[in-house]
Amino acid sequence: MIEGIINKLLGGFYYVMTDKGVLECRARGLFRKQDIKPLVGDRVGVQIDSLDETKGYIIEVRERDTRLDRPAVANVNQSVIVFSIKNPKPNIHLLDKMLFLCEVSGIDPLIVFNKCDLDEDGTLFDELTDIYKSTGYRVIETSTKQNIGIDQLRKALEDRITVFAGPSGVGKSTLLNVIIPGLKLNTGEVSKKIQRGKHTTRHTELILVPGGGFVLDTPGFTSLDLAEIEPEDIKAYMPEFVKYQEDCRFQNCNHMNEPSCAVIDALNREEIHFSRYNSYKLLFNQAGEDKRRKSW
Ligand SMILES: Nc1nc2c(ncn2[C@@H]2O[C@H](COP(=O)(O)OP(=O)(O)OP(=O)(O)O)[C@@H](O)[C@H]2O)c(=O)[nH]1
Ligand SMILES: [Zn+2]
Incomplete structure (x- = not known):
């Protein structure tokens, strides 16, 4: 054998x-x-x-280390979460949701802000990086147009099984094509892609990266349903909350409206970013709603 x-x-x-x-x-x-x-x-x-x-x-x-449902794959241990600095502009809540799903699935996230050539003075990237680096996440900026950050991204794929994730039009396929010569994934406008892709059946494939590692050629985390998750469990997957929560008055504090909440105090001192806390609240509420919808 x-x-x-x-x-x-x-x-x-x-x-x-x-x-x-x-x-x-x-x-x-x-x-x-x-x-x-x-x-x-x-x-x-x-x-x-x-x-x-x-x-x-x-x-x-x-035995599997991890398992994803859509696409159905085993042993993915890294997700490259791609957003573009502009065109389309990043949806921070969606990014937080994808980070959360990585945390839940035991998959190491790497945030990529692509199209940095459109960020003339670099201010957009600095603002975004500040939020995520201070939370402890890895962040890199790339441009397929100006060949920025591509080597760094390729290096991060070594020895890993990586799934790319992110909304439409941010440059996931373009990045994969640059990293893997000969791959030739369709890129460009959605309408053109649908035309070109009409008669080809999609299947998920693991591709060997020159230099080491594997990537999936199909984007992951396309389903963002939270029905399987208890709202009360979400806080454990917000890495920057964890060090404060032992100082909350209530042991099972959800950091929503409870009195003497150390997470909300940290938020007021701007030690926790407002957008991250806001995403937490949205996730907390959505998990409750998805559960009610499923149980009807
Ligand atoms: N300015 C700029 N445009 C880019 C860059 N990378 C990709 N693009 C363009 O962005 C558009 C979308 O790129 P795709 O690679 O098709 O995006 P995608 O994320 O795979 O999109 P979906 O397949 O719909 O999920 C294309 O027109 C690319 O040429 C970049 O670094 N800078
Ligand atoms: Zn609290």
């Missing part, structure tokens, strides 16, 4: 990258009875077909 990683699923076959190249595999063995469906990103044990060494059987699926 040899070890490998599933890089795509196509026509009922699993394609597994191994030391002996990419093998076309079928699933077989105990895990099928246990109802484990192998996913892109799964580390697997493969038995090579004795008659054809380009084919094989997946006989074991290793």
